[in-house]
Amino acid sequence: MRLILGSASPRRKELLAQIGVVPDAILPPDIDEDPQRGELPRPYCLRLAREKALAVDAGPDDVVLCADTTVALGRRILGKPRNAGEAAAFLVALGGRRHSVITAVAVRRGERLWLREVVTAVKMKRLSDVELNAYLSSGEWQGKAGGYAIQGLAGAFVPWISGSFTGVVGLPVAETAALLAAAGWPVHGGCA
Numbered sequence: 332m333r334l335i336l337g338s339a340s341p342r343r344k345e346l347l348a349q350i351g352v353v354p355d356a357i358l359p360p361d362i363d364e365d366p367q368r369g370e371l372p373r374p375y376c377l378r379l380a381r382e383k384a385l386a387v388d389a390g391p392d393d394v395v396l397c398a399d400t401t402v403a404l405g406r407r408i409l410g411k412p413r414n415a416g417e418a419a420a421f422l423v424a425l426g427g428r429r430h431s432v433i434t435a436v437a438v439r440r441g442e443r444l445w446l447r448e449v450v451t452a453v454k455m456k457r458l459s460d461v462e463l464n465a466y467l468s469s470g471e472w473q474g475k476a477g478g479y480a481i482q483g484l485a486g487a488f489v490p491w492i493s494g495s496f497t498g499v500v501g502l503p504v505a506e507t508a509a510l511l512a513a514a515g516w517p518v519h520g521g522c523a
């Protein structure tokens with residue numbers, strides 16, 4: 332039995348390491364991340380996590396772990412911005428409001444699949460032009476859903492969250508540990 336992390340995200344690898352889990356292999360899946368017409372954020376996020384887990388080439392006894400993080404502003408899905416202009420538009424839309432960050436985690440072993448979503452409410456303050464421009468110049472928005480990373484400079488813009496901090500960063504570790512255990516992968520809370 333091997334543990335395969337199906338993710339190109341360095342954050343997910345680090346968050347797994349935080350709970351003492353080290354994958355045997357990292358095989359990022361390549362799937363189409365475009366939302367379907369009219370698709371809502373939560374079903375979208377669950378669908379992507381599932382599709383990622385199914386796209387990883389693994390043996391029948393291997394445990395595959397994948398996740399997807401989606402920022403939802405009401406019914407709107409904010410994915411990874413394609414450029415700085417789109418990141419700016421996302422941050423302006425998020426400023427002064429509450430939004431949700433959904434992370435869906437999928438664990439697969441052979442034909443069996445365990446799926447779980449974790450939704451966290453996040454409040455972002457309204458950014459001044461100086462803050463917005465400094466953040467865009469930092470480049471930290473790149474590759475991040477919603478165009479920000481709470482674990483970096485944007486932490487200064489987030490006065491409040493309700494839910495899972497690790498879920499916002501990309502992998503809710505408590506729920507992930509439970510899913511891995513359900514699939515038969517031993518997680519010992521740091522004693523692995």
Ligand SMILES: Cc1cn([C@H]2C[C@H](O)[C@@H](COP(=O)(O)OP(=O)(O)OP(=O)(O)O)O2)c(=O)[nH]c1=O
Pocket residue numbers: 337338339340342343359360398399400401402411432474475476477479480481482499500501
């Ligand atoms: C909101 C938020 C997102 N993110 C990141 C987590 C995810 O890596 C990314 C959302 O993109 P995802 O599509 O979930 O993941 P990914 O493309 O980085 O990696 P893979 O599909 O191979 O697993 O946004 C943060 O790091 N901090 C945050 O505060």
